[in-house]
Amino acid sequence: MRKMGSAHFSLAEALSIISGRSQLVWYYCMMMLCLIPYSLGAGRGHFYKWEVENLYWSPDGVENVVMGINGRFPGPTIRARAGDIIHVQLTNKLHTEGVVIHWHGIRQKGTPWADGTASISQCPINPGETFNYRFTVDRAGTYFYHGHYGMQRSAGLYGSLIVDVAEGEKEPFHYDGEFDLLLSDWWHESVHRQEVGLSSKNFRWIGEAQSLLINGRGQYQCSLAAELSANHCNLTGSEQWAPYILPVLPNKTYRLRIASTTSLASLNLAIGNHKMLVVEADGNYLQPFETSDLDIYSGETYSVLINTDQDPSQNYWISAGVRGRKPNTTQALTLLNYQPTSASKTPQSPPPITPEWNDYNHSKTFTNKILALDDPRVPRPPKNYTRRILLLNTQNKINGVYTRWAINNISLALPPTPYIGAIKFNLKKAFDQAKPPENFPQDYDVMKPAVNPNTTTGSGVYMFDYNSVVDVILQNANALNPNVSEIHPWHLHGHDFWVLGYGEGKFTPDQEKNFNLKNPPYRNTAVIFPYGWTALRFVADNPGVWAFHCHIEPHLHMGMGVVFAEGVDRIAKIPRQGLTCGLTAKRLMKGKNLG
Numbered sequence: 001m002r003k004m005g006s007a008h009f010s011l012a013e014a015l016s017i018i019s020g021r022s023q024l025v026w027y028y029c030m031m032m033l034c035l036i037p038y039s040l041g042a043g044r045g046h047f048y049k050w051e052v053e054n055l056y057w058s059p060d061g062v063e064n065v066v067m068g069i070n071g072r073f074p075g076p077t078i079r080a081r082a083g084d085i086i087h088v089q090l091t092n093k094l095h096t097e098g099v100v101i102h103w104h105g106i107r108q109k110g111t112p113w114a115d116g117t118a119s120i121s122q123c124p125i126n127p128g129e130t131f132n133y134r135f136t137v138d139r140a141g142t143y144f145y146h147g148h149y150g151m152q153r154s155a156g157l158y159g160s161l162i163v164d165v166a167e168g169e170k171e172p173f174h175y176d177g178e179f180d181l182l183l184s185d186w187w188h189e190s191v192h193r194q195e196v197g198l199s200s201k202n203f204r205w206i207g208e209a210q211s212l213l214i215n216g217r218g219q220y221q222c223s224l225a226a227e228l229s230a231n232h233c234n235l236t237g238s239e240q241w242a243p244y245i246l247p248v249l250p251n252k253t254y255r256l257r258i259a260s261t262t263s264l265a266s267l268n269l270a271i272g273n274h275k276m277l278v279v280e281a282d283g284n285y286l287q288p289f290e291t292s293d294l295d296i297y298s299g300e301t302y303s304v305l306i307n308t309d310q311d312p313s314q315n316y317w318i319s320a321g322v323r324g325r326k327p328n329t330t331q332a333l334t335l336l337n338y339q340p341t342s343a344s345k346t347p348q349s350p351p352p353i354t355p356e357w358n359d360y361n362h363s364k365t366f367t368n369k370i371l372a373l374d375d376p377r378v379p380r381p382p383k384n385y386t387r388r389i390l391l392l393n394t395q396n397k398i399n400g401v402y403t404r405w406a407i408n409n410i411s412l413a414l415p416p417t418p419y420i421g422a423i424k425f426n427l428k429k430a431f432d433q434a435k436p437p438e439n440f441p442q443d444y445d446v447m448k449p450a451v452n453p454n455t456t457t458g459s460g461v462y463m464f465d466y467n468s469v470v471d472v473i474l475q476n477a478n479a480l481n482p483n484v485s486e487i488h489p490w491h492l493h494g495h496d497f498w499v500l501g502y503g504e505g506k507f508t509p510d511q512e513k514n515f516n517l518k519n520p521p522y523r524n525t526a527v528i529f530p531y532g533w534t535a536l537r538f539v540a541d542n543p544g545v546w547a548f549h550c551h552i553e554p555h556l557h558m559g560m561g562v563v564f565a566e567g568v569d570r571i572a573k574i575p576r577q578g579l580t581c582g583l584t585a586k587r588l589m590k591g592k593n594l595g
């Protein structure tokens with residue numbers, strides 16, 4: 001039954017996900033009772049056996065070390081149907097560091113211990129050890145997975161996770177074929193060196209990426225577009241860094257599933273001569289809208305439809321370039337290759353030009369077009385909230401020497417005991433018991449550097465009443481240097497939220513009257529623009545402990561995140577596998593039951 005890659009797994013395993021009590025389940029299965037849930041329509045199971053290891057690889061033509069899975073970079077694509085059960089048996093083959101994998105956009109209803117966030121939902125998996133991720137993919141959509149320990153996502157630990165509609169269900173749009181595009185940025189400096197630079201007394205910023213990658217492939221030393229110059233890439237197509245080409249037939253509709261797992265870059269994607277119809281974001285359907293270029297921030301996913309209605313004797317560039325930071329990285333390129341035209345035919349038109357990096361009006365116009373589809377599958381927000389918290393994002397110093405990011409003047413320092421165990425077993429020494437602040441001083445000037453940039457680290461938790469409606473106002477501000485405020489894409493684990501609105505400057509309660517309660521997009525990642533605010537609403541209906549953080553990897557490393565928790569007392573038995581560190585390990589050693 002078990003082999004490398006994907007396979008259906010046993011009914012018993014399927015059941016153990018549903019109940020979280022594998023031994024009992026085996027017993028019941030022996031009694032043949034396990035047939036009942038299957039006949040009631042439980043999803044199909046997919047079993048994957050993965051090994052995470054460092055590999056020599058050339059993502060952009062320069063040999064480097066990447067964090068891969070089963071000898072590949074990026075990791076294998078998971079493909080399932082809504083309602084299916086995924087079981088990834090993950091073995092850590094790294095030599096000297098732990099690892100975890102987060103299933104980005106999957107809400108982990110009933111399986112909060114499988115969220116794959118080190119210090120929050122589990123202990124890092126030690127070298128040589130194996131952890132079983134079992135969870136249900138409850139909704140069709142475009143997702144991805146990635147490392148969530150230190151900066152392992154930046155090291156290349158990521159892959160696509162695609163969920164099709166359940167058998168017999170239909171998408172609200174038609175397409176003839178599809179491609180997955182996983183976008184990332186790539187540094188030649190090792191992630192270990194980057195982490196040291198960011199955490200040292202003499203702060204060293206990572207700088208801009210050397211390359212942008214599409215499905216793990218970029219070109220650093222040469223250009224695909226520079227046909228007549230010596231700099232033209234000389235490729236056979238079999239290189240690890242040869243572009244992932246999209247072969248299409250004329251007069252068809254294709255779905256491109258686009259996910260950004262970038263460490264730092266905000267991107268803009270465009271296809272020469274082709275418009276895109278945007279239909280899905282973060283696993284939720286959108287009111288379709290047409291665009292000639294698409295902004296995508298780290299942690300976001302989109303589906304777009306394109307019609308291959310252009311001259312079929314030509315090929316067309318697909319390009320992705322940096323937005324929101326002064327770019328120092330060349331565009332990523334690949335080809336929309338009309339069949340039977342040869343893929344070696346260079347497009348007639350040059351690659352689309354990325355809008356100016358600081359043309360924020362362009363980004364805001366795009367963002368404001370993103371609205372939920374009028375469809376019962378996309379939930380609408382409750383009209384009122386139970387609790388509202390304001391989160392001020394600032395860049396700070398600690399003791400005048402370390403550079404960090406802070407939320408309401410606390411910079412997140414993750415503790416060694418996973419919160420999920422610490423809260424469930426009331427281990428008060430495991431993290432700061434003081435409630436983290438819910439707002440910031442009224443007179444804080446978001447347009448200027450902080451008067452006193454000093455901050456402290458903390459590990460407190462925002463605890464929400466189960467089923468309460470929470471509003472979060474993310475407030476951006478000036479960074480340490482004058483006239484600098486950056487883009488931050490915030491990602492919430494365990495939930496989707498409604499994006500009720502965006503605004504400029506400091507949020508004031510009277511702006512609530514402009515909130516979109518009718519058809520706000522339902523997402524798991526939303527951006528705050530420089531000097532602006534973003535208002536989110538979600539229902540705290542998923543028992544667990546959930547990270548909410550800036551998806552820019554170095555920013556999270558520098559403390560830009562908070563921890564949310566709700567209904568932890570309702571969590572069924574947490575598998576011991578994930579709790580064998582910190583104070584939960586001590587509890588296990590004392591022989592105390594973790595149930």
Ligand SMILES: O=C1O[C@H]([C@@H](O)CO)C(O)=C1O
Nearest residue numbers: 205395479480486554555558
């Ligand atoms: O966190 C960051 O640090 C640098 C800069 O602010 C200090 O060098 C930068 O561009 C960030 O996004």
